[in-house]
Amino acid sequence: MKKTKLNKAHYTLKGKMVDFVGWDLPVQYSQTGINEEHNAVRTFGGIFDVSHMGEIFFRGPQAMDALQYLTSNNVARLIPGKVHYSVLLTEKGCFVDDLTVYMLSETEYLIVVNAVNTEKDHKWAKEKTGHFDVEIINESDAYTQVAIQGPNAEKLLSQFLDPNTDLGAIKYYHFTTGKIKALDAIISRTGYTGEDGFEIYFKSDEEAASQFFLELAENGKALGIIPVGLGARDTLRLEASMALYGNDIDDSHTVLEADLGWILKLKKGDFIGRDVLLKQKEEGITRKLVGFELTGRGIARHGYPVYVDGKEYETVTSGTFAPFLKKAIGMTYLPIEKCDIGTEFQVGIRDKMVSAKVVETPFYKRNK
Amino acid sequence: MSVNVKDLKFTKDHEWVRVEEEIAIVGISDYAQKELGDVVYVELPEVGETKEKGEACSNIESVKAVSDIYCPVSGEIVEANAALEDAPEIVNKDPYGDGWIFKVRMNDSGQLDELMNSDQYDEYLKGILEE
Numbered sequence: 001m002k003k004t005k006l007n008k009a010h011y012t013l014k015g016k017m018v019d020f021v022g023w024d025l026p027v028q029y030s031q032t033g034i035n036e037e038h039n040a041v042r043t044f045g046g047i048f049d050v051s052h053m054g055e056i057f058f059r060g061p062q063a064m065d066a067l068q069y070l071t072s073n074n075v076a077r078l079i080p081g082k083v084h085y086s087v088l089l090t091e092k093g094c095f096v097d098d099l100t101v102y103m104l105s106e107t108e109y110l111i112v113v114n115a116v117n118t119e120k121d122h123k124w125a126k127e128k129t130g131h132f133d134v135e136i137i138n139e140s141d142a143y144t145q146v147a148i149q150g151p152n153a154e155k156l157l158s159q160f161l162d163p164n165t166d167l168g169a170i171k172y173y174h175f176t177t178g179k180i181k182a183l184d185a186i187i188s189r190t191g192y193t194g195e196d197g198f199e200i201y202f203k204s205d206e207e208a209a210s211q212f213f214l215e216l217a218e219n220g221k222a223l224g225i226i227p228v229g230l231g232a233r234d235t236l237r238l239e240a241s242m243a244l245y246g247n248d249i250d251d252s253h254t255v256l257e258a259d260l261g262w263i264l265k266l267k268k269g270d271f272i273g274r275d276v277l278l279k280q281k282e283e284g285i286t287r288k289l290v291g292f293e294l295t296g297r298g299i300a301r302h303g304y305p306v307y308v309d310g311k312e313y314e315t316v317t318s319g320t321f322a323p324f325l326k327k328a329i330g331m332t333y334l335p336i337e338k339c340d341i342g343t344e345f346q347v348g349i350r351d352k353m354v355s356a357k358v359v360e361t362p363f364y365k366r367n368k
Numbered sequence: 369m370s371v372n373v374k375d376l377k378f379t380k381d382h383e384w385v386r387v388e389e390e391i392a393i394v395g396i397s398d399y400a401q402k403e404l405g406d407v408v409y410v411e412l413p414e415v416g417e418t419k420e421k422g423e424a425c426s427n428i429e430s431v432k433a434v435s436d437i438y439c440p441v442s443g444e445i446v447e448a449n450a451a452l453e454d455a456p457e458i459v460n461k462d463p464y465g466d467g468w469i470f471k472v473r474m475n476d477s478g479q480l481d482e483l484m485n486s487d488q489y490d491e492y493l494k495g496i497l498e499e
Contacts (some may be wrong), residue, residue, distance in 0.1 A: 028405065033405055034406050034430075035406040035408075036406075231405070231431060231432055235431060297409075297453075298409065298411075299408065299429050320431060321408035321429070321431065323406075328409075350427075
């Protein structure tokens with residue numbers, strides 16, 4: 001199994017370690033547990049090791065053009081210090097991966113991708129952009145990534161930055177570069193929880209990285225901030241209706257079907273999958289990703305069959321018992337005529353058909 | 369509820385049994401509830417149904433996973449712990465006491481001899497943790 005540079009810190013903090021797509025990471029920490037960690041992030045905050053994610057750099061005179069061709073969102077609208085959410089597209093307008101794109105300068109961009117797809121994304125990007133003057137380099141092994149999420153995230157992180165860095169000035173989906181103690185870091189106000197918070201990227205040795213994480217954990221105590229594992233990371237993102245590659249988005253559903261039309265900029269120029277998506281937009285989609293609640297007893301989970309008018313349709317893409325909202329929620333694709341709020345359908349849970357209804361998403365929205 | 373764990377019997381699937389005359393009270397062990405994590409849902413067995421030893425009769429869901437509970441002895445389900453419907457977390461908080469899941473009227477109390485006693489279960493756990 002691969003280890004992040006924070007591995008020693010997890011053992012010190014009594015992380016319950018599991019193999020997550022080949023990485024040795026905590027699913028939770030022993031003294032807390034998924035529910036407690038989830039609710040802590042919603043009320044105070046949590047710190048996460050997300051170093052398994054991939055960091056791929058695009059460098060060169062045509063870095064922007066290469067990204068514009070590969071992705072769904074409009075890279076030309078970025079300015080240095082701005083980041084956006086986007087999709088790495090297949091020729092059929094489906095997902096190679098979802099990602100965030102950071103503009104560092106006119107000739108340097110960073111994309112942050114899912115751990116399970118890093119090598120695939122890198123290979124795909126290089127193959128498809130041979131005609132652009134750009135170098136695409138996978139620097140994932142060098143980078144440690146820590147997320148601090150929750151209402152007290154800014155209070156905690158400010159303690160570690162030099163006094164000249166005004167964290168409050170960094171708006172949502174913007175980033176800065178600065179020093180965290182001796183470490184050069186990229187600090188963005190982004191996250192995968194639905195809370196305010198930051199994602200921090202830096203290169204360092206194990207010693208400095210683990211030290212930083214342990215200090216965050218120590219200083220976090222006074223603010224109610226605790227270390228949080230992958231289990232709660234998943235329940236948090238689902239409550240906030242954020243998609244997960246492999247569950248809600250994949251290479252067989254399009255960007256429009258996944259209800260991510262807001263990051264699809266068809267007018268920006270040519271890009272992979274544009275023809276298919278343009279046509280689909282004109283003709284209309286025949287199915288869509290929706291959020292639902294169970295109205296009967298049970299918990300819907302990934303892979304459970306979905307029944308529309310009694311007939312099997314697709315399967316639940318993501319589902320859980322939401323720790324903060326305290327209800328069974330999930331996402332699934334439904335025929336477009338069944339996607340209105342309130343529409344009822346059923347989920348097969350072992351030998352029972354449990355009733356469900358389409359609800360508005362996001363399930364959870366934080367008070368601003 | 370205070371319970372003397374030493375008096376309980378255990379199965380290899382980490383269920384415990386407490387005997388009160390012809391009734392076997394069943395729950396899951398502390399080891400099992402820790403492994404599961406936060407319990408968010410318990411599907412109780414139907415009262416009145418007859419179950420064979422080893423038959424799946426209930427399941428417990430944690431945030432991340434679903435686990436079957438197997439009936440440790442044959443008999444009729446006479447009671448299920450309804451408190452777990454609204455407060456499944458009791459299984460985590462008091463696995464041997466208030467976290468009991470169901471009660472079986474045994475039709476063959478000899479089956480109890482096939483279960484492990486508390487010391488044997490401790491040995492069994494040691495073996496698992498060493499793997």
